[in-house]
Amino acid sequence: MSILNLWLYEFWLLILSSGLNASFLPAEEDVDFINEYVNLHNELRGNVLPPGSNLRFMTWDVALSRTARAWGKKCLFKTNSYLDELNMVHPKYNGIGENIWVGPENEFTASIAIRNWHAEKDNYDYENGNCTSECSHYLQLVWNNSYKVGCAVTPCSRIGHIKHAAIFICNYAPGGTLRRRPYNKGLFCSECGSADTCTDYLCSNADRDEVIYYRYWYPTWEKPRPLICNPVCILTFILRLLCFILSTTVVVLVQKHFPNILVEQEMYFTPDELEESKDRKLKEEKMQKV
Ligand SMILES: *[C@@H]1O[C@H](CO)[C@@H](O)[C@H](O)[C@H]1NC(C)=O
Numbered sequence: 001m002s003i004l005n006l007w008l009y010e011f012w013l014l015i016l017s018s019g020l021n022a023s024f025l026p027a028e029e030d031v032d033f034i035n036e037y038v039n040l041h042n043e044l045r046g047n048v049l050p051p052g053s054n055l056r057f058m059t060w061d062v063a064l065s066r067t068a069r070a071w072g073k074k075c076l077f078k079t080n081s082y083l084d085e086l087n088m089v090h091p092k093y094n095g096i097g098e099n100i101w102v103g104p105e106n107e108f109t110a111s112i113a114i115r116n117w118h119a120e121k122d123n124y125d126y127e128n129g130n131c132t133s134e135c136s137h138y139l140q141l142v143w144n145n146s147y148k149v150g151c152a153v154t155p156c157s158r159i160g161h162i163k164h165a166a167i168f169i170c171n172y173a174p175g176g177t178l179r180r181r182p183y184n185k186g187l188f189c190s191e192c193g194s195a196d197t198c199t200d201y202l203c204s205n206a207d208r209d210e211v212i213y214y215r216y217w218y219p220t221w222e223k224p225r226p227l228i229c230n231p232v233c234i235l236t237f238i239l240r241l242l243c244f245i246l247s248t249t250v251v252v253l254v255q256k257h258f259p260n261i262l263v264e265q266e267m268y269f270t271p272d273e274l275e276e277s278k279d280r281k282l283k284e285e286k287m288q289k290v
């Protein structure tokens, strides 16, 4: 029966986890949401000022958006503490970049958040390469090497002084080191790699821009863990089902064909006999000690 309980528990978890998405914020694999933020990233990157010669085109990456979701669930306006650990935030890339926006849930759109980061451009002087105040989000947004992006927005009951907050996180691969100018000044696409083509004023490359769907990868530190049934899990489920059916059948058959199997005389102890024998043992032990 414990197996059945386990199943019910898993089923319940499934219902619970599907209920958690009942917010009006977009899910991280919502196609319109993905198109909105990927296109806006490319639009802003293609139109940098001064014009850039070596910015790469960006495409979506599911693992980056899962990492964004996992960190967002913590509802902390802080850098993801796993970013510098090997293989903790992506199955393929290390050195991931991150931008975070926090605001009231009912005011969130991906466009508002990303344009907010982009507005930090006013704090950045390309000519001398200095920031007058916060500009790291802008630098990551227009960092020339980055070509994968994945974002997620998560509702939080409270972050800082904001009630009913939303936390929007974008992760980038490769991430910007932010220790130099974010791109080279010059005619767009004039410094792309030799195998690259020019798309929307950005350097693109079919191999590099291929979208890989890491079906079973998700951050190991994500809590609560999402229910993901990979082939091993499906196999386990089927095996459990078979075992359950088999054991039930065996019990029924045995009981039917050997109705007296449990009525062997020596298998029974009445509670009195048990108590007596215990008492006797205790007494014997005491005697020995004495
Ligand atoms: C920019 O940085 C350079 C070198 O780090 C420094 O000499 C200069 O004063 C800075 N300019 C401004 C406007 O802060």
Ligand SMILES: *[C@@H]1O[C@H](CO)[C@@H](O)[C@H](O)[C@H]1NC(C)=O
Binding pocket: 054, 055, 056, 144, 145, 180, 182, 183, 184, 191, 192, 193
């Ligand atoms: C990005 O810019 C840096 C600094 O100018 C340069 O060394 C690097 O090759 C650029 N990356 C690409 C992909 O063009």
